Amino acid sequence: MSEANGDEFEDYSAMELWLHDLSVDSATRVAGALMIFIGSLLGVLLGIALISTNVGEILAGQLDGSDGLADVDGIVSTALEDSTTGGEPVEGVRVSILDSDELEIGHDFTDSGGRFSIDDVPRRTSTLLVDHPGNRTVRIILVPGDHAQISVSLMLGDGLDEYDMSGESHLSESVLIGSTIAALTLLAGLAGMVGGLEAYRGDRYQRTWWLSFFGLWSRGMLFVGPMFILLGMGMAHLARDQFTDHREE
Numbered sequence: 001m002s003e004a005n006g007d008e009f010e011d012y013s014a015m016e017l018w019l020h021d022l023s024v025d026s027a028t029r030v031a032g033a034l035m036i037f038i039g040s041l042l043g044v045l046l047g048i049a050l051i052s053t054n055v056g057e058i059l060a061g062q063l064d065g066s067d068g069l070a071d072v073d074g075i076v077s078t079a080l081e082d083s084t085t086g087g088e089p090v091e092g093v094r095v096s097i098l099d100s101d102e103l104e105i106g107h108d109f110t111d112s113g114g115r116f117s118i119d120d121v122p123r124r125t126s127t128l129l130v131d132h133p134g135n136r137t138v139r140i141i142l143v144p145g146d147h148a149q150i151s152v153s154l155m156l157g158d159g160l161d162e163y164d165m166s167g168e169s170h171l172s173e174s175v176l177i178g179s180t181i182a183a184l185t186l187l188a189g190l191a192g193m194v195g196g197l198e199a200y201r202g203d204r205y206q207r208t209w210w211l212s213f214f215g216l217w218s219r220g221m222l223f224v225g226p227m228f229i230l231l232g233m234g235m236a237h238l239a240r241d242q243f244t245d246h247r248e249e
Helices: 002-008 014-024 026-051 055-060 171-201 205-218 224-238 244-248
Strands: 069-078 094-098 104-109 115-122 126-131 137-142 150-154 160-164
Touching (some): 026 171, 094 115, 137 150, 171 205
Parallel strands (some): 069 150
């Protein structure tokens, strides 16, 4: 019998013999299970960190400041007249923020690039007022912090142009997407941890592989978690003959 076994491995290279020894050693499967579990655990921690963000604070704009303040940034340029004229930044334009009582709560003057920035404005419905000699006055109703940048176009002449941007915020959609990603990250990490336990038990190879594959999407510490899971999956694949269902096939 031993002579037959010797003939079986006679043509094996040193590397092949080493891999064969690993494949029949239960420590290989256990080590793979541990790597899958650790990599997935990192993903679970990431998911918990993402979910722990206070959604209410996001919707209320509290992430811009602990006291409910936000910055209003934007650019002022001339209105486009045709494909060749207009769209030039305007320097020295006074931009003000008014509260609901029409009282000024902040202002700034545009720089050479037409940009302005008014810091620490309360996050409640306000009016952005742009008044510049020789141009129509612009009034924009908005909620500070709902827009990354406000673009204002100045038109020559007298009069008033009013716009309402208070209902254009996409924060709710952003929160929904962020919460969904966080939940999927947590679920993927949990699936990977179950895959690690399955690999440790050594009963179901296919279940181990698929659960570990889902665990890859948990992205624990960016590439560190997936790297651990991939190494663990490789070791589980090497030791696949140790799984009960694989032996039965």
